[in-house]
Amino acid sequence: MTLFTPQPIGYVRSSYKDTREIPKGLGAKHDVEGVLEVLPEFGLGLTDIEGFSHLIVIWVFDHSQGFELLGTPPSDNRPHGVFATRSPRRPNPVGLTIVELLSRDGTRLHVRGVDMLDGTPILDIKPYLSSVPAEKLRRGWLAEAEARRNK
Amino acid sequence: MTLFTPQPIGYVRSSYKDTREIPKGLGAKHDVEGVLEVLPEFGLGLTDIEGFSHLIVIWVFDHSQGFELLGTPPSDNRPHGVFATRSPRRPNPVGLTIVELLSRDGTRLHVRGVDMLDGTPILDIKPYLSSVPAEKLRRGWLAEAEARRNK
Numbered sequence: 077m078t079l080f081t082p083q084p085i086g087y088v089r090s091s092y093k094d095t096r097e098i099p100k101g102l103g104a105k106h107d108v109e110g111v112l113e114v115l116p117e118f119g120l121g122l123t124d125i126e127g128f129s130h131l132i133v134i135w136v137f138d139h140s141q142g143f144e145l146l147g148t149p150p151s152d153n154r155p156h157g158v159f160a161t162r163s164p165r166r167p168n169p170v171g172l173t174i175v176e177l178l179s180r181d182g183t184r185l186h187v188r189g190v191d192m193l194d195g196t197p198i199l200d201i202k203p204y205l206s207s208v209p210a211e212k213l214r215r216g217w218l219a220e221a222e223a224r225r226n227k
Numbered sequence: 228m229t230l231f232t233p234q235p236i237g238y239v240r241s242s243y244k245d246t247r248e249i250p251k252g253l254g255a256k257h258d259v260e261g262v263l264e265v266l267p268e269f270g271l272g273l274t275d276i277e278g279f280s281h282l283i284v285i286w287v288f289d290h291s292q293g294f295e296l297l298g299t300p301p302s303d304n305r306p307h308g309v310f311a312t313r314s315p316r317r318p319n320p321v322g323l324t325i326v327e328l329l330s331r332d333g334t335r336l337h338v339r340g341v342d343m344l345d346g347t348p349i350l351d352i353k354p355y356l357s358s359v360p361a362e363k364l365r366r367g368w369l370a371e372a373e374a375r376r377n378k
Contacts, residue, residue: 199230
């Protein structure tokens with residue numbers, strides 16, 4: 077049974093040509109600017125998108141091979157389950173990034189907060205509508221790893 | 228070129244048997260509880276997930292046929308681009324829901340905030356790590372539609 081056949085609606089343009097250039101681990105900042113280049117045939121789907129300050133970008137880890145259910149992320153020295161991490165080696169190699177929309181130029185969206193390689197295929201763009209208040213958020217092993225590092 | 232072949236890592240169990248039962252539009256509340264039933268072969272990937280209060284669930288609109296680049300959502304009487312809405316009729320029929328993790332029972336995650344149909348295939352689960360502060364968020368046509376309704 078095929079769920080669906082993923083197709084790129086566009087590609088990320090960023091300064092990252094190699095995964096080693098992308099900041100990872102605790103305290104990694106993602107304020108790099110880049111462009112979401114939407115394919116012309118999907119351009120109509122961007123109507124009214126400029127009203128949103130933040131977008132959810134769903135994309136493909138197209139350089140990732142296979143998956144690992146338990147792995148040690150760059151932010152810790154202990155292994156965690158793949159669904160409790162942002163590892164690229166996932167059963168479905170789908171990435172997610174929240175970006176700030178700076179401007180739109182036709183089918184090119186200029187954004188801040190890119191952590192994808194140049195040429196990354198984009199599957200979907202959704203408006204970011206609401207946040208979980210910070211005081212209601214628990215961040216499990218990541219908060220613990222941060223606390224250990226700051227000791 | 229095939230990007231990847233989506234496979235379910237599990238299924239949503241919810242009380243919703245028909246899309247008409249799911250609250251939609253302005254002010255829709257999603258505090259319904261449900262279960263993310265992860266398949267046993269992916270269970271190891273849930274290691275340490277119970278430390279996170281909120282999860283990002285990526286799933287498939289498996290009842291959706293085709294896509295519509297411009298459509299009128301239930302929350303407005305004006306058409307908007309598909310990438311500025313949560314419409315199910317997307318080029319890649321991928322949905323995203325933020326849920327609150329209530330408890331874990333083996334490979335069953337009890338969660339609050341379900342807006343998916345019973346039986347929805349899950350593609351991925353990721354930890355929710357940080358929020359965009361409310362004061363930095365602009366919500367475009369949705370905020371305008373709310374303002375018109377409240378006049």
